[in-house]
Amino acid sequence: MTPTPLHGLYAITPDTALPLATLIEQVSATIAGGARLIQYRDKTHGRDERRRRASALLAGCRAAGALLIINDDLDLAVALGTDGVHLGRDDPDPRTARERLGASAIIGVSCYDQLAPAETAAAAGASYVAFGSFFPSPTKPNAARPNLSLLTEARRRLALPLVAIGGITSHNGGSLIAAGADMLAVVTGVFDQPDITAAARAYTDLFLSGDPL
Numbered sequence: 001m002t003p004t005p006l007h008g009l010y011a012i013t014p015d016t017a018l019p020l021a022t023l024i025e026q027v028s029a030t031i032a033g034g035a036r037l038i039q040y041r042d043k044t045h046g047r048d049e050r051r052r053r054a055s056a057l058l059a060g061c062r063a064a065g066a067l068l069i070i071n072d073d074l075d076l077a078v079a080l081g082t083d084g085v086h087l088g089r090d091d092p093d094p095r096t097a098r099e100r101l102g103a104s105a106i107i108g109v110s111c112y113d114q115l116a117p118a119e120t121a122a123a124a125g126a127s128y129v130a131f132g133s134f135f136p137s138p139t140k141p142n143a144a145r146p147n148l149s150l151l152t153e154a155r156r157r158l159a160l161p162l163v164a165i166g167g168i169t170s171h172n173g174g175s176l177i178a179a180g181a182d183m184l185a186v187v188t189g190v191f192d193q194p195d196i197t198a199a200a201r202a203y204t205d206l207f208l209s210g211d212p213l
């Protein structure tokens with residue numbers, strides 16, 4: 001079964017100064033392990049280098065049948081025609097992103113540990129909402145820490161795909177799927193592993209088994 005783009009493993013690139021060729025190899029390895037949605041998240045490089053990297057990643061994702069979302073930078077997503085954008089509290093409004101990227105773009109919105117912004121984002125045309133950090137995150141140690149019950153409540157109240165993020169491993173990810181997550185967004189658990197394809201596969205397998213626990 002091929003997972004649909006808004007279901008399964010959502011691989012987010014590590015925010016490091018990796019050589020571009022290495023970054024592309026690592027992203028390809030996650031796709032080989034079943035990731036169909038990739039987020040380019042980069043707080044390290046300036047505008048020109050981010051554009052160069054995003055452009056190369058977009059070509060790689062297109063060739064491999066995966067979708068590429070840009071974190072934060074709506075202008076870059078529009079300029080390159082990527083598959084969408086992920087927006088946080090300091091980023092443009094999802095309504096603006098929808099106007100600029102079009103009806104078929106994927107627009108994701110961070111909602112941290114709160115349901116109210118998720119309801120607002122849904123009404124503004126978001127494609128998915130993200131909650132976290134459900135477990136201690138090596139990437140973002142000071143993130144908010146909601147309980148799993150937030151996902152259950154979000155599942156009950158919202159009709160759009162739910163992303164869980166933060167410290168997710170292939171061991172704890174099943175509990176998030178059982179609580180209502182449609183996607184697991186992961187940095188360290190995939191990219192910081194000796195065999196990235198095998199690590200990604202361990203997450204995608206969680207979505208294929210009938211019993212995620």
Ligand SMILES: Cc1ncc(COP(=O)(O)OP(=O)(O)O)c(N)n1
Nearest residue numbers: 071086087088089110130163165185
């Ligand atoms: C899928 C997903 N969820 C949450 C985030 C965090 O976004 P944001 O709050 O904008 O923080 P930064 O990523 O910009 O540090 C995300 N990127 N992706």
Ligand SMILES: Cc1nc(C(=O)O)sc1CCOP(=O)(O)O
Nearest residue numbers: 132133137139143166167187188
């Ligand atoms: C980028 C990001 N946002 C988060 C949030 O809670 O909104 S947690 C996070 C980092 C996720 O990385 P890792 O898989 O290494 O924990």
